[in-house]
Amino acid sequence: xxxxxxxxxxxxxxxxxPELLTLKxxxxxxxxxxxxxxxxxxxxxxxxxxxxxxxxxxxQEIAIRFPMRPGPIPAAIYDNAAAALAAELDRGxxxxxxxxxxxxxxxxxxxxxxxxxxxxxxxxVAGVSSLTACAxxxxxxxxxxxxxxxxxxxxxxxxxxxxxxxSADIAAxxxxxxxxxxxxxxxxxxxxxxxxxxxxxxxxxxxxxxxxASVNAEDAVYFSMAFVGHRVPLM
Amino acid sequence: xxxxxxxxxxxxxxxxxPELLTLKxxxxxxxxxxxxxxxxxxxxxxxxxxxxxxxxxxxQEIAIRFPMRPGPIPAAIYDNAAAALAAELDRGxxxxxxxxxxxxxxxxxxxxxxxxxxxxxxxxVAGVSSLTACAxxxxxxxxxxxxxxxxxxxxxxxxxxxxxxxSADIAAxxxxxxxxxxxxxxxxxxxxxxxxxxxxxxxxxxxxxxxxASVNAEDAVYFSMAFVGHRVPLM
Numbered sequence: 001x002x003x004x005x006x007x008x009x010x011x012x013x014x015x016x017x018p019e020l021l022t023l024k025x026x027x028x029x030x031x032x033x034x035x036x037x038x039x040x041x042x043x044x045x046x047x048x049x050x051x052x053x054x055x056x057x058x059x060q061e062i063a064i065r066f067p068m069r070p071g072p073i074p075a076a077i078y079d080n081a082a083a084a085l086a087a088e089l090d091r092g093x094x095x096x097x098x099x100x101x102x103x104x105x106x107x108x109x110x111x112x113x114x115x116x117x118x119x120x121x122x123x124x125v126a127g128v129s130s131l132t133a134c135a136x137x138x139x140x141x142x143x144x145x146x147x148x149x150x151x152x153x154x155x156x157x158x159x160x161x162x163x164x165x166x167s168a169d170i171a172a173x174x175x176x177x178x179x180x181x182x183x184x185x186x187x188x189x190x191x192x193x194x195x196x197x198x199x200x201x202x203x204x205x206x207x208x209x210x211x212x213a214s215v216n217a218e219d220a221v222y223f224s225m226a227f228v229g230h231r232v233p234l235m
Numbered sequence: 236x237x238x239x240x241x242x243x244x245x246x247x248x249x250x251x252x253p254e255l256l257t258l259k260x261x262x263x264x265x266x267x268x269x270x271x272x273x274x275x276x277x278x279x280x281x282x283x284x285x286x287x288x289x290x291x292x293x294x295q296e297i298a299i300r301f302p303m304r305p306g307p308i309p310a311a312i313y314d315n316a317a318a319a320l321a322a323e324l325d326r327g328x329x330x331x332x333x334x335x336x337x338x339x340x341x342x343x344x345x346x347x348x349x350x351x352x353x354x355x356x357x358x359x360v361a362g363v364s365s366l367t368a369c370a371x372x373x374x375x376x377x378x379x380x381x382x383x384x385x386x387x388x389x390x391x392x393x394x395x396x397x398x399x400x401x402s403a404d405i406a407a408x409x410x411x412x413x414x415x416x417x418x419x420x421x422x423x424x425x426x427x428x429x430x431x432x433x434x435x436x437x438x439x440x441x442x443x444x445x446x447x448a449s450v451n452a453e454d455a456v457y458f459s460m461a462f463v464g465h466r467v468p469l470m
Contacts, residue, residue: 019257019262020259020361022255022258023256023261024252026258072380102363102371102377103371104377104378105378106380108379110376113374122374124370126438128257128337128362129366132247132337132339132361135339135359135361136338136361139357139359141345141348144341144345145390146388148385149385149386151383152383153381153383156381164383164402167385168399
């Protein structure tokens, strides 16, 4: 790595509550010259909103705008974002790339990290993931002892979801959003809908914890997760 | 809940690096009168060591001593610990129960939470889990897009591990310790050993990231995890 180049930090900023930022993420955030984050095509960035109280006016901001429609993210978005970050790193400026939850747990920035790896120093700062934040919100013992956990994207088809549920003790079905109807049907057929719990907007003021059976498709939000298994919440 | 009772906080203190404590865990830690934590039968508590810089002399400490031998933890340990914490809560004192990583992700304290739930106010503060801390240590894109993740305890038998690996895109095999020989054999038979990465003591000065194929049984430590899939580390 060339001397004088800046360093890229992938910062997990946690699930939403600013207090769930780690001390390390806060320190790095304050030290960098440039702060980059995902944002919708129009409007504010959720990741930025989590750390907004600590961003200083002298810090440069780079919003990486993603289309909100379903489907794969165009490679050009990652190419352009990686180029924009590389330009700052080449100037010797350190960059923090904000990642909701944890950077490597369903983060959208793996595409940027892979484009810059090897050329620049990269550090990943783990964050509180949506998985454990949602379990805490539901006061649900997520997994313990010899139990296996399956994390299953609701974007898979019904057959794949069924197969993955079959080999797990406990499952977390993520990215429910518009797939909630399909997930409810799959769980109902397996006799698992009754005990399933749905958590949305964990750790935010809008947090909701409800039986999945009571959540309709029109209520479903993208940042929601269902827990399936044989557990009873603590509270 | 009776007025005047204390509140129990399950605090995730992260994987080991004190800087991976959340702002919330630090605030609660400083506010409580009593700090409880798991400890071996003899010697120092790892969870306590993570937050040691912030513990004040006026705070009462309760070490909950666990046997280090394999097998189920005797119910009496949870009964006695729950009674000791209940006594403090009844006096109106707030208690923080320190949990390595995240309290609900293979935490040893579910047994205490369940004994006190309903009688006392309990709050769980999610922490950075070993799962994402180990992925960050290995700079390994853990899971993204439509990929499913299986978290598999190495304590399961070879047949169960094989079945769970079959239905996942990516797997994290946890609690390797003395089971590493079995896990290596299972992965070798499936042709998955070559790409598997082993992470031990993530985020600590003793952190190790190595190909699993190079880790022998005598080197294996309890707090280690293997990642299995078709990924290449970023760095």
